[in-house]
Amino acid sequence: MKRINYWSSILLFLFLLTSCGEAEERNEPVDRTEESEMTAQNTQRDTDVNLTKEERDALMPADVVAEFKGGNERFIKDSLTPRNRQGRIQATAGEQNPKAMILSCIDSRVPVEEIFDQGLGDLFVGRIAGNFADEEMLGSMEFATKVAGSKSIVVMGHEECGAIKSAIAGVELGNISQMLSHIDPALEMTDNFPEDQRTVKNKEYVDAVIRNNVKHTIDKIKSDSDIIAEMVNNGEINIVGAYYNVDTGTVEWL
Numbered sequence: 001m002k003r004i005n006y007w008s009s010i011l012l013f014l015f016l017l018t019s020c021g022e023a024e025e026r027n028e029p030v031d032r033t034e035e036s037e038m039t040a041q042n043t044q045r046d047t048d049v050n051l052t053k054e055e056r057d058a059l060m061p062a063d064v065v066a067e068f069k070g071g072n073e074r075f076i077k078d079s080l081t082p083r084n085r086q087g088r089i090q091a092t093a094g095e096q097n098p099k100a101m102i103l104s105c106i107d108s109r110v111p112v113e114e115i116f117d118q119g120l121g122d123l124f125v126g127r128i129a130g131n132f133a134d135e136e137m138l139g140s141m142e143f144a145t146k147v148a149g150s151k152s153i154v155v156m157g158h159e160e161c162g163a164i165k166s167a168i169a170g171v172e173l174g175n176i177s178q179m180l181s182h183i184d185p186a187l188e189m190t191d192n193f194p195e196d197q198r199t200v201k202n203k204e205y206v207d208a209v210i211r212n213n214v215k216h217t218i219d220k221i222k223s224d225s226d227i228i229a230e231m232v233n234n235g236e237i238n239i240v241g242a243y244y245n246v247d248t249g250t251v252e253w254l
């Protein structure tokens, strides 16, 4: 019995020795991967950084929109800029210099930063179902531009918007009813369709309301915010409309 235990121990020892050797061999390529990750991170630190206040202030509003166009092309090609998130967290802990404010719907298919290839600290994002601008959203926009120095306001609607469809269908439910009343002006603007064609099943009509809602929101921002209207008139900021295609990922500029 003792003899068997002795040989079992020897075999177990040899087995463990072999396993350790294999583990060490397996570890080697892992170490190399870590090295290459470090190199990649160092490269990212050089290319993916937050703008300083001076750099952001030097941007023209048109530069910001041009950058978003490039960012959306990268998004469609699935080649988003690798982000040094930890570096960005550290760089923005004490200050932020976002270049733009984007007003978007809450829709899960519209990940705002991603579709413009932007990172932590680059954007102010206001999200509400139906991307309309009420007083509180206008206040947020005034903060983003007048106080915090953003150069551009983008109002972005999207294809297949549930809020717009609900407004067309006249949904009445809890607080949703009040929320949808903000879409009414866009419904009124879209009067170039016969009554019987103003339905959620008519994609052309739904699309026209989505676009008119963006148009109306931009007009409302300018008419209801003296601060923003003045900044637009002075050329300090711009306001642009956008339409996001949920089936392709492309942003169309209106």
Ligand SMILES: [Zn+2]
Residues within 6 Å of the ligand: 105, 106, 107, 129, 130, 158, 160, 161, 162, 163, 164
């Ligand atoms: Zn929506």
